[in-house]
Amino acid sequence: MSSGTRPDGLKIKVLIVDDIPDTRENLRKLLAFEADIEVVGVAGTGREAVELAKEVKPDVVLMDINMPDMDGITATKAISTVVRTAAVVIMSVQSEPDYLRQAMLAGARDFLTKPISSEELYTTIRRVYERNEPIRQQEARMSSMTRMEQDRAHITEPGMPTPGAGHIIVMYSPQGGAGTTTIATNVASALMRPDTRVLLIDCNLQFGDVDTFLNLRAQTNISNLTKSVDDLDMEVVESVLVTHPSGLKVLTAPSRPEHAFDVSAEDVKTLVNYLAGSYDFILIDTSTQYDDLTLKLFEIAERIVLICNPTIPSVRNTRKMLDIFDTVEEPADLSEKVIFVINRTVDERERGRGTVPIASIENHLKREVKAKIPLEERAVLTAVNQGVPLVAKVRNRPPARELAELAEHIREAVGPPGMQVQDVSTPPEQRRKSTIIPILGGKS
Ligand SMILES: Nc1ncnc2c1ncn2[C@@H]1O[C@H](COP(=O)(O)OP(=O)(O)OP(=O)(O)O)[C@@H](O)[C@H]1O
Ligand SMILES: [Mg+2]
Incomplete structure (x- = not known):
């Protein structure tokens, strides 16, 4: 699906995390064009992102790496643990293997290389959202259970998928x-x-x-x-x-x-x-x-x-x-x-x-x-x-x-x-075929 509404009528809730105000604003504007995507929060630091994520429970988090107070990798780890339904997408200047490795270990589900084209941005958000569907279903069932049932489910997980890399x-x-x-x-x-x-x-x-x-x-x-x-x-x-x-x-x-x-x-x-x-x-x-x-x-x-x-x-x-x-x-x-x-x-x-x-x-x-x-x-x-x-x-x-x-x-x-890695052996500019709108640049 493209810029229309989702079959379930729901919008993908996105949290934007970047310390550069212009970048945050550019991303927010771009996402405003998409009927099935809703920006539910913007954060300028890793710490702010974790607090906001707990509150707004985003489906997708667009996460910068280098930020003051708490970096994107640490914030990714915290968010992936606290808000299981949130899929973190790392945004960085280059697909540096070291950063990517750390991001994967922290629980990131995908990454985007700056400058990010609008098409890549939309596609990645929709892809990670779709792939997180089993986790959302699992969480929905858990939340409808009583506390005692939840504890039991954590031990035996009857009828529940045990998370796999998928x-x-x-x-x-x-x-x-x-x-x-x-x-x-x-x-x-x-x-x-x-x-x-x-x-x-x-x-x-x-x-x-x-x-x-x-x-x-x-x-x-x-x-x-x-x-x-x-x-x-x-x-x-x-x-x-x-x-x-x-x-x-x-x-x-x-x-x-x-x-x-x-x-x-x-x-x-x-x-x-x-x-x-x-x-x-x-x-x-x-x-x-x-x-x-x-x-x-x-x-x-x-x-x-x-x-x-x-x-x-x-x-x-x-x-x-x-x-x-x-x-x-x-x-x-x-x-x-x-x-x-x-x-x-x-x-x-x-x-x-x-x-x-x-x-x-x-x-x-x-x-x-x-x-x-x-x-x-x-x-x-x-x-x-x-x-x-x-x-x-x-x-x-x-x-x-x-x-x-x-x-x-x-x-x-x-x-x-846990991570859907794109083929990093091909430079991002060769991978893209759609018109590239270089909306982001500068630091990672
Ligand atoms: N590398 C190979 N060397 C020799 N025989 C092969 C090789 N690969 C497949 N075959 C044989 O070719 C036949 C067809 O293979 P297979 O059923 O895997 O193809 P398929 O593409 O799945 O076919 P279908 O279109 O019917 O689904 C089988 O008998 C298989 O043993
Ligand atoms: Mg066959």
């Missing part, structure tokens, strides 16, 4: 059979760690086959949850998920293609946002369709793993998709989220088999390939037949090695839990 990663290919499910199941498996909760959701609603790939027999599926999406409860959710012997949690697709008609894209989006509150990574397998569901999933995704094969039809379809990504900037810049992957690569010496060289694909699409997964018929097929992800069996041989490396690339790209 990185949503969507796997997509515009080409059928490109290897999306193979990559989704393997990356999900490789991301699992004792301290990392991973959920794999099959959003290929008509012909989803994650259950086949993982040899799962599910009695329940996503439609059991989307039916009651307004009244979700983690206990019910847990009973619908299936657990692979490796411990990976899976939400399967409807068992029959026609049942997909009962699942609305909006409900899937609400469900995924809710689940993001309880898992560190949510991996989503999709169909090749570019429809309302895929678009909604792209919007809420933190990263889109775009899968292409080294063949002319696949490269052509990928080109079409990248063109679409380049034009969609609201509510999120899709193009920036893309992690481009080639599946079924072959040794350059064997290229006679009609494959397009990787360098030509990169040149043509003007995209760097972040992972190359080799063609290995036997290994991949055996793994599918056994229902065990390749990476769970061997990690040091192709293509398991490359799949595990892709998982690590994703882990690094999204940063430590």
Whole structure:
């Protein structure tokens, strides 16, 4: 959504924190244009910000770093602890890794690099607000409980999501059979760690086959949850998920293609946002369709793993998709989220088999390939037949090695839990495509 009202009719409450009066005023003026955003307070110091946040309970806090009395990092820590529903966005002059690290550890959810364009400002506010929905729901339930119930809930958290980092990663290919499910199941498996909760959701609603790939027999599926999406409860959710012997949690697709008609894209989006509150990574397998569901999933995704094969039809379809990504900037810049992957690569010496060289694909699409997964018929097929992800069996041989490396690339790209980090390897001015209105400058 852009400058209209929100579907829930609520406004996003924003608190502006900066010690420079002009900056505060510029931000306030810019936000005044947006019907779904309301500035509920402005503060000139970190200490003032903490006091004001307790009072006005903002949804989003725009936080400067260098300020007198209490710096932005310390204030972020205090606000994140006291007002759990407030998502802090750090504003700094440069995306300095050291500052960002400290900000992440303090609980910041995103950052903006000055000068900030109006589009970046609006998009970031809406993104962090949407991603905080599970926390708002949890707090709303807590506040409707008695004190005794709250204490009990803190110990056992019945029906409550335990907070997770909630990185949503969507796997997509515009080409059928490109290897999306193979990559989704393997990356999900490789991301699992004792301290990392991973959920794999099959959003290929008509012909989803994650259950086949993982040899799962599910009695329940996503439609059991989307039916009651307004009244979700983690206990019910847990009973619908299936657990692979490796411990990976899976939400399967409807068992029959026609049942997909009962699942609305909006409900899937609400469900995924809710689940993001309880898992560190949510991996989503999709169909090749570019429809309302895929678009909604792209919007809420933190990263889109775009899968292409080294063949002319696949490269052509990928080109079409990248063109679409380049034009969609609201509510999120899709193009920036893309992690481009080639599946079924072959040794350059064997290229006679009609494959397009990787360098030509990169040149043509003007995209760097972040992972190359080799063609290995036997290994991949055996793994599918056994229902065990390749990476769970061997990690040091192709293509398991490359799949595990892709998982690590994703882990690094999204940063430590709790923070949605943009790709800082690309300078902000190259990342932006919308008209930049340099409203802020100067110090951080
Ligand atoms: N790197 C690879 N090497 C060899 N075989 C592969 C590789 N990747 C995928 N395959 C095989 O290709 C087939 C299609 O893969 P997969 O089902 O993952 O593709 P998909 O993009 O999810 O397809 P769909 O469009 O049907 O959802 C499977 O049989 C899988 O085992
Ligand atoms: Mg598939």
